[in-house]
Amino acid sequence: MCGIVGAVSSRNIVPVLVEGLKRLEYRGYDSCGVAVHQDGALRRARSTSRVAELDTHVAQDGIAAGTGIAHTRWATHGEPAVRNAHPHFSRDRIALVHNGIIENHDELRAELRALGYVFDSQTDTEVIAHLVHHLYQGDLLAAVQQAVTRLQGAYAIAVFSQDEPHRIIGAREGSPLVLGRGQDGAAENFLASDAMALAGVTDQIVYLEEGDVVDMQPGRVWITRRDAGGHYVDVQRETRTVHAHSGAAELGPYRHYMQKEIFEQPQAIADTLDAVSHITPELFGEKAPQALSEINRVLILACGTSYYAGLTAKYWLEGVARIPTEVEVASEYRYRTSVPDPKTLVVTITQSGETADTLAALKHARSLGMSHTLTICNVATSAMVRECAMAYITRAGVEIGVASTKAFTTQLIGLFLLTLTLAKLRGHLSAEEEARHLKDLRHLPVAVQSVLALEPQIIAWSEEFVPRHNALFLGRGRHYPIALEGALKLKEISYIHAEAYPAGELKHGPLALVTREMPVITVAPNDELLEKLKSNIQEVRARGGELFVFADGDSRMESEPGVRVLRMPEHYGLTSPILHVIPLQLLAYHTACARGTDVDKPRNLAKSVTVE
Template identity: 80%
Template sequence: MCGIVGAVSTRNIVPILVEGLRRLEYRGYDSCGLAVHQDGQLRRARSTARVAELDAQVAQEGIAAGTGIAHTRWATHGAPAVHNAHPHFSGNRIALVHNGIIENHDELRAELQAKGYEFSSQTDTEVIAHLVNHLYDGDLFETVQLAVKRLRGAYAIAVFCRDEPHRVVGAREGSPLILGRGEGENFLASDAMALAGVTDQIVYLEEGDVVDVQLNKVWIHGRQPDGSLRAVERETRTVHAHTGAAELGPYRHYMQKEIFEQPKAIADTLDAVAGISPELFGDGAYGVFKEIDQVLVLACGTSYYAGLVARQWIESLAGVPTNVEIASEYRYRDSVPNPRTLVVTITQSGETADTLAALKHARALGMPHTLTICNVSTSAMVRECRLAYITRAGAEIGVASTKAFTTQLVGLFLLALSLAQVRGRLTDEQEAKHLKDLRHLPAAVQSVLALEPQVIAWSEEFARKENALFLGRGLHYPVALEGALKLKEISYIHAEAYPAGELKHGPLALVTAAMPVVTVAPNDQLLEKLKSNLQEVRARGGELFVFADGDSFIRSEAGLHVIRMPEHYGWLSPILHTVPLQLLAYHTACARGTDVDKPRNLAKSVTVE
């Protein structure tokens, strides 16, 4: 959830570090900082403001050097404060940044305090810095290899030493870290986007790797089956990170930009789809799909809601029993494994720690058939899974997911159709109809975006509220869950979602004139049932805000506000109904003056458990 950038060069690397932090700020923004090796000493600047303030501080203090590390933080251990901000020093010899959580930090802290080390922060990271300093014997690469053997938990670290100019050492276990290779200079980062415009030669470090980064060469030691570390070769890939993704253009916020990028993102995700085929998910998918007899979806947050929609698609279209599990819960309960299960993970970044751990747990239980729906083709999740469908949403900077969610749904719908085809449940006529609907989907989403002025009018009223209920039925209950999550995330309005039929089983007690009730009302087989649920709200004085299809015969009147969707879209209706809920959350947050792209306490890429 935090971001790391490191560099070794003969030029001043401070602008590279700062620009890298700007591109990684979406990963954590509680504090930021950098440290360099300047004139034989360690120099550091840290701030609890944003990267722009750090940049000004660095310029004012004249910090410039060819070796350094930088970090943007999402707080775990210790409050967001300058003394807890990275980089952390040990004496004036070791500087270190860290992503992840060290589970045995209390034990190590007590041991180091007994040896005379004084701690100036509440972080687990400072423990690593002092541990490296304590073990240091003149060779930082060897020292870090010794240090990581003492660590339990997840980490990506970058560290340099005052006594060894032009050298940075990195290590990873459970948190992403990449190596960027250049001419006479080399780099470390959490994400290739941090190095866009600096180098496109990227090495994705593997679990347990320790890397020695110097001016003209790098060494990588990888963990062997016996636990030892030995020299290894890792593939260098040419990765063209999208620098344009970090530009706002005419939009007020990245979230707004990404909402309006959804037609293109969906079109790009469907670009290579000429027909329905298991091989859309990789070589050998047909054999896997023939062998499995159930599906297990593992995901967190917004991706979990995408899985709930997928369950209904897969069971209805393909007839395959499907379970959806919250990844962070799945591996901590006793479940009943079935080796004929297709384990499907859903993740935007492909680095979500809970989902990666759940995947490994499922495999350890004897379920080898794995598939991921992911937006990053070079991510750990794609490397770990046998099959994959890569969505092409592009970089998503806003913390609240928008285009990543709708493109995940597209990938999951293709999965449902492919499973149906393998089972003989998809006729040629049905395939042609579904493909036609998919190809029209970008235009359909564009027409929904045209509803923005009506949604803005609603948002002005929502901005004065502190609570809201969201209702949906069937395929659209997960859409209601996603709408409530978006409102919570960025406007800080407490919102809950329920299946509309559950109103009378408790939530109806909350309904008053002060409680807006948002309802997703497509013209499907559950519409008449849903209308009865709406009457239950009206009878208690509740105020309804309904997103209805054009032919649903729900009319606006006192206490009942209706925005009409351009068309009913059948199985793909959840994708269309998601978009106005995104707009409602966005414009409500704008009206309340919250930090839309960087909501409090949250970060984009959840790489810690």
């Protein structure tokens, strides 16, 4: 969601800016732009198409300079249109890009209009540009420092002035922003919303903290923040060597990134389990042994797909570790009155580690006195990892497709390991059980590979969904969240309205929707609830519904008129949800392909949701 790239250098940095935007395309966007300081004036190019088209405009217009900023925008305030695309100018003297949402933009807009400023866009971002211009008195750093004290909400900004050609100021509050230092003594520095944008340019990264304002010039960098008295003081931030894996973003022989990432899951799971030789609290960090021994309940905070991973984990944590577990939608949790318990383990789940709602929910939980915090996250250098006391870093690698696949299954791995760890600490896991679970986990990559071999049959099924407008997904027990995830995948990328229910809830309402036009997708593992699920299947069949059943090989279910059964290679016990989500991912993917939608960049969605 929205991407920033900025640079100051003695060389032409426009190719760096454009390449940085290309690396951020996976986050989702509906417009893009670049602005530079060239020949004593501000110049820009903007587009509501892809970055490749912007690149063409830049080349045609001869835009080249040593100071510039660039942006990909995901619309929040104002429609996707060139006039709303970043960078925004103020009186052709200030250029600015912004991620986040300014909550008091209406108040500031009214104030600035009274001062004679004319607004060309519908965005909240243009308010910041005019505010900086209004406050500018020859020192851009001072103007930005004053401006951000007036902003309410979340922001990461990069701004430069016509009057100071070799200087960019960045600031962040609630949205991520990193500083990239020039390598090998090069007199250049960079800003970006994601270190991946700077892959191949620099691996020397500084993660700016909340409230930081950075003054960036070709050979020098200053970072400041306000002290308790409201005065800006210099601060030092650690420079880290971060190897952003640019090669992982290459599509290779696959048709889409989502397809590539689905088929990368055996390796991603193997990598996530690579260092796991036995179950121990140290898997989650040096603070884990003491912290995990002190807790008596678990609170999981997450959004979207990560929330469904949390719902799956609830069945594991309560069934295996026998510890009370709540799962909350992060965007709701911090706005309701809850009952805190200092002996709660607060677990956040996030692919990017920058999800704004989850970060805010974590901070809310901490403010209530719950200090035992742990994250399951795919990015070791993310804000979430820095904010939590403990972490389990999944090894999914870069995930480009907006619809999460390998990040989800590796999250489940991390959550299952947490379950086994808590079970062991609480005396509910014998040595024999630990050995059996570890053996099953090591076999998972092979089992997933066997499920992926079912793709041809799933492709045939997907053709049946092309003309459909609605679908129901059913599951029971720990596979109900997997049904939820399957419905989310289908609606995200194929635009078919899909809902999921516990199968036992059919007769409490959803059965009214079942007709021959309503496909019903059922997750049917051979577990203790299978016979109950078979009864629910018959309820659908009796109403003329068309069933698509993902069953285990030993479940003794056969295809018949109105019931299509696809057999999974093997039943996998407690970790069966990890296997059963794979065919649902493939069904959504091939249905979207058949319907001709933009699989990797579905409309209105962004990969990394960094605004509330």
